[in-house]
Amino acid sequence: MESALSYLAFFLVFASIFAIATLGLNLQWGATGLFNVGVAGFFSVGAYASAILTTPPDPERLGGFALPVAVGWLGAVVASGIVAWAVGAAALRLRHDYLAITTFGVAVVIQLVALNAQWITGGPFGRQSIPRPLVAEIGAGLLWNLFYLAVVLAILAALYWAFETLVRSPWGRVLRAIREDEGAAESLGKRAMAFRLQAFVLGCMAMGLAGALYAHFVGFVAPEDFLPILTFQIWVMLIIGGSGNNRGAILGAYAVWAIWSVSGGLLREIVPQAEQARAAALQVVLIGVLLAAILLLRPRGLIGEERVVSRHAGQG
Amino acid sequence: MLEASGLTKRFGGLTAVDGVSFTLRARTITGLIGPNGAGKTTLFNLIAGALRPDAGRLTLEGRDITGARPHSVFAAGIGRTFQIPRPFPEMTLLENVMLAPKGQAGERFWVNWLAPRRVAAEERRVREAARHWLEFVGLSHLAREPAKVLSGGQRKLLEIARVMVAEPRLVLLDEPGAGVNPALLEAIMEKISALNAEGVTFLIIEHNMDLVMSLCRPVLVMAGGRLLMEGEPEAVRSDPRVAEAYLGVAA
Numbered sequence: 008m009e010s011a012l013s014y015l016a017f018f019l020v021f022a023s024i025f026a027i028a029t030l031g032l033n034l035q036w037g038a039t040g041l042f043n044v045g046v047a048g049f050f051s052v053g054a055y056a057s058a059i060l061t062t063p064p065d066p067e068r069l070g071g072f073a074l075p076v077a078v079g080w081l082g083a084v085v086a087s088g089i090v091a092w093a094v095g096a097a098a099l100r101l102r103h104d105y106l107a108i109t110t111f112g113v114a115v116v117i118q119l120v121a122l123n124a125q126w127i128t129g130g131p132f133g134r135q136s137i138p139r140p141l142v143a144e145i146g147a148g149l150l151w152n153l154f155y156l157a158v159v160l161a162i163l164a165a166l167y168w169a170f171e172t173l174v175r176s177p178w179g180r181v182l183r184a185i186r187e188d189e190g191a192a193e194s195l196g197k198r199a200m201a202f203r204l205q206a207f208v209l210g211c212m213a214m215g216l217a218g219a220l221y222a223h224f225v226g227f228v229a230p231e232d233f234l235p236i237l238t239f240q241i242w243v244m245l246i247i248g249g250s251g252n253n254r255g256a257i258l259g260a261y262a263v264w265a266i267w268s269v270s271g272g273l274l275r276e277i278v279p280q281a282e283q284a285r286a287a288a289l290q291v292v293l294i295g296v297l298l299a300a301i302l303l304l305r306p307r308g309l310i311g312e313e314r315v316v317s318r319h320a321g322q323g
Numbered sequence: 324m325l326e327a328s329g330l331t332k333r334f335g336g337l338t339a340v341d342g343v344s345f346t347l348r349a350r351t352i353t354g355l356i357g358p359n360g361a362g363k364t365t366l367f368n369l370i371a372g373a374l375r376p377d378a379g380r381l382t383l384e385g386r387d388i389t390g391a392r393p394h395s396v397f398a399a400g401i402g403r404t405f406q407i408p409r410p411f412p413e414m415t416l417l418e419n420v421m422l423a424p425k426g427q428a429g430e431r432f433w434v435n436w437l438a439p440r441r442v443a444a445e446e447r448r449v450r451e452a453a454r455h456w457l458e459f460v461g462l463s464h465l466a467r468e469p470a471k472v473l474s475g476g477q478r479k480l481l482e483i484a485r486v487m488v489a490e491p492r493l494v495l496l497d498e499p500g501a502g503v504n505p506a507l508l509e510a511i512m513e514k515i516s517a518l519n520a521e522g523v524t525f526l527i528i529e530h531n532m533d534l535v536m537s538l539c540r541p542v543l544v545m546a547g548g549r550l551l552m553e554g555e556p557e558a559v560r561s562d563p564r565v566a567e568a569y570l571g572v573a574a
Contacts, residue, residue, distance in 0.1 A: 172435050173432055173435055176435040177429030177449075178429060180414075180421065184414065187413060188411055190409065191405070191411065194373070194397060195422060195489070196425055196489065198394050314413065316418060317421070319449075
């Protein structure tokens, strides 16, 4: 019983962390139409930033600075925001398909830096002993997992509220106008580039925060945690859940992570030990088939985009 | 009010606007006519900032706006509509119009988190203003419909409401009468003179001569990228150069 509960908490923490990243992607793609294929890169910037800020000092590496975990999370948001701003200021001038190529390239570069810049990231071994908040007070085990789940859920709820407020605000109205006809929006006094950059940076900050939450749950980060498959997973979560709908983004994260986890568990049960490494690829195949099925049967996702009307235009 | 001197725009080997100079007086409705390809819409795009002139200068009430980007031209008080209307099709009419007012605090994203009451109060004002202008153009019964349901003529009216809600001092209208049925055209003309009486200056591209003759004073005539003449509508109508520009040189 306790192990089932423990596993459930474990599962929900990961799913909720992915939901935070998916909300960020939804602000970019769903609300603004920005094709960001570098999710894993911004996720890992947040993870490493928080790790560097909070781990105990290490003579061979940058930091750690042994700062409180909350400071690490804040630092993760700031760091991923700065990287996003630098990337966005250059790449958002490009048309959609070029933004995709650029962000993909940036994610690959970040991964290579993580692998090679040993004095910052620890190279292939990653950064170890990332503190788990309040673990001394609560004790490791189920209780701490539940505590961390509560923290992640609270952050997810706050972020949902924050982004939902934005999408239905005058700011969100400008984003919709830019998405529908950028030239017309500019003729009405809106600086399209500035709004797109804001949406891009805010979305990447959410991804960075998700990365930090991941790092402090797992306790260490290494480059292979942030492969392009992570970007693929977050995208599938958004498309299956329903792009353009924040509740859809969250639902998609839980649904896809459930399928991913269950299929992984089944494969471990069914497939003989020697073949397991090869069978793991079936997980990706399964998710790919699922994605194709959703696109054919329910192209708008589980909960599709509604006509979003800014809050005050819908009243009275 | 608006002064253009030597405005020039080239596209490759074609000089679409060729050294055009004119002055718009405040509170007038100036017509801009000329055969297709004369450079009228290009001239509009130069004034509105959608295109950057290769040469020449534009000043609005003495302020240099040459080469300014569309959003800053709009901020300076010049609104424009498009020859083929460009409403935001998936947004409701009300939202189309609510988008336009300048300096909305809620367009800064953090204000929506930090001062929601301020945004709410502002949104109520913006909504009332948008309602007023939808009423003005006779579209308030469609306020909650997405703009894609509108006919061509209604789209032109929506664009007028959308521009006027931002209280521009100069409005550029690109063929407000094209493809509009006569009853609706009558309505549009009435709206334009009513706004003009309140002090709004207009520059109107139009092929419908009834509209030009009854509303516009003076009229600018363009042909082949150049300004052919400027004058009262009657003078323009009887000028042989204008007939020649439209019909080609008589043998």
